[in-house]
Amino acid sequence: MSADFDFVIVGGGTAGLSLAARLTEDPNVQVLVIEAGEDLTADPRVDMPALSQSLVNTASNWDLKTVPQLYLGNRQLHVYGGRVLGGSSAINHFIFTPPVQTYVNAWANLGNPGWDWSSFSPSMENAYHIKDTQWGSLGAGPLHVSFASEETKWPAVWRDTLANRGFPVSMNPFSGQIYGGFRDPESVHPTTKLRSYAASAYLEPARSRPNLTIWTNALVDKIIFGQSSDGELSVTAVQFTKGGTTSTVKAGMEVILCAGTIQTPKILELSGVGNAEMLHSLSVDVFIDNPYVGENLQNHVYLSLSNEVFKEEGFETLDGLLQQDPAAIAAAQEALAKGKGPLTGANTSGSAQMPLPCFSSDEGKRELDQLFEKFRANAVTGKATTTFINAHESFVYSVLSSPTEASAVYSTFPGFMAFDDNGDQAPHPSGDDRYLTFAISLAHPLSRGSTHITSPSASSPGLEIDPRYLSHPMDVEVLARHIQELEMIKKTKPLAERLIPDGKRAPGGVDLSDLEQARAYVRRACNGAYHFTGTCSQMPREIGGVVDERLRVYGCKNLRVCDLSIVPIIPRCNTQALAYGIAEHGAKIIKSDLVGN
Numbered sequence: 001m002s003a004d005f006d007f008v009i010v011g012g013g014t015a016g017l018s019l020a021a022r023l024t025e026d027p028n029v030q031v032l033v034i035e036a037g038e039d040l041t042a043d044p045r046v047d048m049p050a051l052s053q054s055l056v057n058t059a060s061n062w063d064l065k066t067v068p069q070l071y072l073g074n075r076q077l078h079v080y081g082g083r084v085l086g087g088s089s090a091i092n093h094f095i096f097t098p099p100v101q102t103y104v105n106a107w108a109n110l111g112n113p114g115w116d117w118s119s120f121s122p123s124m125e126n127a128y129h130i131k132d133t134q135w136g137s138l139g140a141g142p143l144h145v146s147f148a149s150e151e152t153k154w155p156a157v158w159r160d161t162l163a164n165r166g167f168p169v170s171m172n173p174f175s176g177q178i179y180g181g182f183r184d185p186e187s188v189h190p191t192t193k194l195r196s197y198a199a200s201a202y203l204e205p206a207r208s209r210p211n212l213t214i215w216t217n218a219l220v221d222k223i224i225f226g227q228s229s230d231g232e233l234s235v236t237a238v239q240f241t242k243g244g245t246t247s248t249v250k251a252g253m254e255v256i257l258c259a260g261t262i263q264t265p266k267i268l269e270l271s272g273v274g275n276a277e278m279l280h281s282l283s284v285d286v287f288i289d290n291p292y293v294g295e296n297l298q299n300h301v302y303l304s305l306s307n308e309v310f311k312e313e314g315f316e317t318l319d320g321l322l323q324q325d326p327a328a329i330a331a332a333q334e335a336l337a338k339g340k341g342p343l344t345g346a347n348t349s350g351s352a353q354m355p356l357p358c359f360s361s362d363e364g365k366r367e368l369d370q371l372f373e374k375f376r377a378n379a380v381t382g383k384a385t386t387t388f389i390n391a392h393e394s395f396v397y398s399v400l401s402s403p404t405e406a407s408a409v410y411s412t413f414p415g416f417m418a419f420d421d422n423g424d425q426a427p428h429p430s431g432d433d434r435y436l437t438f439a440i441s442l443a444h445p446l447s448r449g450s451t452h453i454t455s456p457s458a459s460s461p462g463l464e465i466d467p468r469y470l471s472h473p474m475d476v477e478v479l480a481r482h483i484q485e486l487e488m489i490k491k492t493k494p495l496a497e498r499l500i501p502d503g504k505r506a507p508g509g510v511d512l513s514d515l516e517q518a519r520a521y522v523r524r525a526c527n528g529a530y531h532f533t534g535t536c537s538q539m540p541r542e543i544g545g546v547v548d549e550r551l552r553v554y555g556c557k558n559l560r561v562c563d564l565s566i567v568p569i570i571p572r573c574n575t576q577a578l579a580y581g582i583a584e585h586g587a588k589i590i591k592s593d594l595v596g597n
């Protein structure tokens, strides 16, 4: 199997398929997408939100693991990612929250002209569209986004409680300026209630184009370098394995890596782009020496806390369904037939992007200064440069000291949800008690780790993934303070009236209003989300960059990266919206470079 294409896109995931669809709008370019996973575009396990969990234990999930996490009591956590056409957008949990303006500008200010809010937000809007009674019609893109209908009184109680704590409760999550309570947008079609994702929204309308070719079940091993006529290093071909046979395909113009935050640096390292010393030790020929490939791995960490609630009409929970109670399953299926109920979406019952009031007063800022000063000496910084560490820290400081910038995202879920040491869902308690669960996700962790190959072979697992969760002490401190803020929220009406006083709790037997106990709970129970970013960061080479502002890998003129691995600072909330935004923005850049050439 060998053919010539202008662009070879490695990875048919969230960003890869979106980019392919945009590039093939130009009938003069031939685009090939090579995807390691299967084409499951006709499979209800992808399309139906109710079945999405069933793909987790299949070959459609890369299902890797971290190395033991030193700061989490040596626990090893899952590293999930979609290995299927559509990538992680085919198996994710639907929440679709675009990034905020201050964050996007901090990213641009690292030295990425053309990525500031006024340049980037139109690209973001090209990805989705949503029609809403409150906000009208937003976005102009192919991805269907909707708000879940409110079928219980939990969302109203959440809003009223936040309002009583002095937070705004209904800000527009698409406005670029949001804090306080909001409704979670979901990548679910508003009427069919099916998953809307890269393969359905971007690929399907483009699939019949004669200039778009998709190969699935083909694992890219490496990219092959040569010299262009002007003597510069250039990519000439891509080597891949399909059905046990290894072949190469020529790239006439460019190779664009869209294999995601874990796999893109792996392909670069296998191809000889990375830390020369490490690559030599694995007998990999080095083409570009850049020690920052695979570094700056960031991810959100989160905690869950469950409380027993009264059984009241209007305050139904999903506990029966979680316990596989036949009556609850039948009721959910009946509701599904009407396009309603818990099987049609993500099932959060109210979220909030939360500032930390304790740090925004003058006294709070003084305490924050002292904490940064104290922790700076203990922080594990990996290979990050001082310039980047300072820029990252100063952004996080600006968030923490602001009364209107969120340092955590709180989500509520009507039912019991706790996790075991591996990050797997813990069994539901027996009995017919009902629960409300609160998840707190750290918006801007300062901890950063790395992922590197440990073998020169693409097919062996051969990856050491070490996010170094909670290696920066400030992350523990911020999460512990948010636990305390949540404890205050739980004591506020009307939420306080729904939680059974002295009812069952998870975690039990700890006093989370005590800061030391809250810190201990953070270390004991923290989990990693699947929001990995940063391993091929976009910033100037001298401060730790792997790609430039036009997504080109430093040292090679026709190799680009266009996925979440370019993101130098993890965004405030869930990452899928940003992946689509990067693909849209990347498509604009690549198209304009084509005209320039």
Ligand SMILES: Cc1cc2nc3c(=O)[nH]c(=O)nc-3n(C[C@H](O)[C@H](O)[C@H](O)COP(=O)(O)OP(=O)(O)OC[C@H]3O[C@@H](n4cnc5c(N)ncnc54)[C@H](O)[C@@H]3O)c2cc1C
Pocket (backbone or CB within 6 Å): 010, 011, 012, 013, 014, 015, 016, 034, 035, 036, 037, 080, 081, 082, 083, 084, 085, 086, 087, 088, 089, 091, 092, 093, 094, 095, 096, 097, 218, 219, 220, 221, 258, 259, 260, 261, 263, 264, 267, 530, 531, 532, 563, 564, 565, 573, 574, 575, 576, 577, 579
């Ligand atoms: C279980 C789960 C739940 C999530 N829930 C949410 C959520 O609710 N909201 C949210 O915003 N985000 C969520 N995310 C995260 C979000 O989906 C991802 O961050 C985002 O989709 C990543 O986009 P990407 O384009 O960078 O990578 P991906 O979409 O993962 O695409 C990478 C693609 O490259 C392919 N590939 C990799 N290596 C090779 C190779 N060597 N050869 C060929 N192909 C290769 C992969 O198979 C994959 O298809 C979730 C993720 C997971 C895994």
